[in-house]
Amino acid sequence: MSSVKEHITFSKNINQFDFKKYAWAQFKKNKPAYYSYRILIFLAFIALIAPFIATDQPLYCKYKGVSMFPAFSFSNNCEIRNEQTGETENLQFDITEWKKLDAETIIFAPVPYAPNKTDYDNAEYVAPGAPQLFTNKDGEQVEMPSRFRHLLGTNKGGEDVLSGLINGTRVSLTIGILSMGIASLLGLVLGALAGYFGDTKLQTSRGAFWTFLLGIIFAWYYGFSVRSYSIADGFSISSLAMVGQLLLSLLIFCFVLLIFYFIGKIIGRFPFLNRSVFIPVDSIISRCIEILISMPLLILIISVAAIAKEKSIINIMVIIGLTGWTSIARLTRAEFLRVSTLEYIQAAKSMGFSESRIIFKHALPNAIAPALVAIAFGVASAILIESALSFLGVGVPPNTVTWGSLLNAGREQYSAWWLVVFPGLAIFLTVTIYNLLGEGLRDALDPRLKR
């Protein structure tokens, strides 16, 4: 027993080449990519805590002896009792004018404005460096205290641009990550199946095959046709209800399919139905990819986003995810074609491991590198598409502040250069970061490309 252990530790020692470490070292050498990676972490941090850095509600406030944390609290109001008079005063956090409040101590967020709130004193495009006005506690209009200045100016409605930018970071990064999450899930699984099974390796009995095809119709019927009105009603309630209804439908779909799969297994035992047929997985998936590539995606996304009854960012994420998986699937497929002929896969097969274990546990980790590159580029293009859509005002709810919608507001007044320059710069920077990251990953992960 001990000799086996020794052998394992020994082989670990001689096999000191760790590809992950090597790739990370390579990646670190690529300075632009490495700095982009660090900037990205910074951006993600900003996106995560955006509601606390750019909000008009103070982080901490002591008012008439009561301590409050409005920006962090879930409740929206606070009752303050005056001990002498017995009167109560109700502070409603979202409509209180905190900057005029006569508080003992008050600590504002670094950017003391919410993205959607109007500052009436500074409406109609106030430039970053221009004199800004402020109504103080006594109701007099005075010069803006430097703590409350709109650092990047305001738009027509007097909304703070910097606050919009910070909250827009959240939208952009979420879009990029979630849509590419959907796309990579689809792309990796479909690409793996196509590459691993090819056209001739997945065989099943004739009965099981036809039962499964029938099962798809039934699963669609019970999952989506029967529930079409529930889904439609979910759409009109909220995006959360919509996602819930869709997930439930998907669950029913998979469940019915599973039932038919087992029925098929039984049916496939009878004579005539037990002849084996090959399922051309590769051809089917490759044809799907080909069709999706020849589709004008931007127009498809625009028109699908436009027919959605309820405008929501989630719709856009799902559409981009459902259409953006092709390059990931292609690269994964090619890599699987290469990997599945290697010896360790043969070894795993001969040990009797299940196909799913071989695909996802043995082959996928070794085939994922090129897909990572495609995912990084995909995030960049997802962010671009989202900002283009909100720039055109298609499919994005009008009250959501995104980089694209800020930029669009700048088109009405070209003299308000800060509305064009800063949001555009934000989009440009993020896209560049992801592109640099993609290039860095490609160079680090593919030793053949090393130049």
Added chain:
Amino acid sequence: MLGYIVKRIFIFIPTLIVITLLGFIISINAPGDPVERMVSSSQSGGDIGTQSLSQIQDKIFWRKKLGLDLPVFYVSLTSLSRPDTLYRIFDKNEREAMDRLIDRHGNWQEIQQYSNSLNQFYNSLMLFSPDSNEIKKHNTNEVLENMNQLKYEVLALKSSHEPVIIDAKFKKINTILSIYPFFDPFRSPFNSVIVDYNKIPAASTKWKNYIPRLAFYGTQNQYHRWLFGDGGQFSKGLIRLDFGTSYTTKQPVSDVIFSKIGWSMFFALLSVILAYLVSIPIGVKASAKRGSRFDRTSSVILFMLYSMPSFWLATLLLMTFANTDVFPWFPASGVKPATGYPDDAGLFEKIKLSLPYLILPAICYTYSSFAFLSRTMRVSMIETLGQDYIRTARAKGLPENKVIWKHAFRNSLLPIITVFANIFPAAIGGSVIIESIFTIPGMGFETFLGIQSNNYPMIIAVFTITGFLTLVGYLISDILYAIADPRISYK
């Protein structure tokens, strides 16, 4: 080679079918009822309670002209409880209300009976001509107002499906009916409506909803008609380049497209030509002097251009060079002077007048594909220059110029040709953004307008045409590939 082309064209057919199907699915799921919009926009005035006879006839005409009186597709997956003929219900909201009632109770016979008696009730209201002596006892305006209210409630009842709302409507109609004694003749049809409605939940067969059924409609359906036309009566079909009728202007969509496609094609071609002309020398020079200052600076600039969002660049350009406060060098929108060309202007004169309008859009159209192409060219050239036969050529003592242009260049062209297929549709698809920023009267701007006004025939037409052009682009790039590389033979 010819055989290969024919084979490729056959492979395109399923792709084209899927593209048309997707476009069709989008257009039938579009919100709102196009007929309702087209008729109400042409005949404003007259409230909902009083649909005039001519308005109804207009609606029937447009429904027929747009083919909306047909079933949607060749087959449909419905339930046992649903009839094959639901599509014949005239009004979209009414149809949905009926369908939702079936969804709730699953017994079409009772629902149909309810719907029929509701229609009879409505018709009796429409035919109402009371004794004038009766009316004179009351305020005429008030009577008319109540009558309109009654009609409105019945119409609303037709498109409601929730029990709570239906009950509320029943109560309201009941109170209106009890205002005047001469409304009494409506009592009996109204009572039969209530009786029929109460029958529905009593005889509920909800289980029928859970049994699937395939319904076949044959070739008399909307998709078939959209593709192949209806024998030239209203539509010639997509295959004869008839894309249907615009919802906003009621013109044929193909007329609009053919009048707009010119500028889009012009910019697409111009951008492709310019991009290739500029990017090839830059890519070659950068790779030939690899690591030099030119290589490094051009790489950085190209990378930045590549990541630059086109709408940002367009806005920046407009802000700087079409702004009267900064540099008023170029006009901000359109492709020709607002007053149009002078009557006696020749072609040369027209070009001269249009030129300032074209420069900014042309830059925006070109720069991204130019950056992409240069980078591709540089990488493929570097790869070729590392080959053995290049070293051999150098060893023979050939001048560097000859090595690069004669030996390396042609072999590194292949990736550039492959991306040709991607650039062509990108120029058309991307034009939605650029054309709407610069208000260029092309297909992209028309698509943008179509999206804003829910003009789906237009959107779908552009979608289908662009999909088709993409396929053509792939075919052309494959053929060029074969010409550039003799090693590739298609058999």
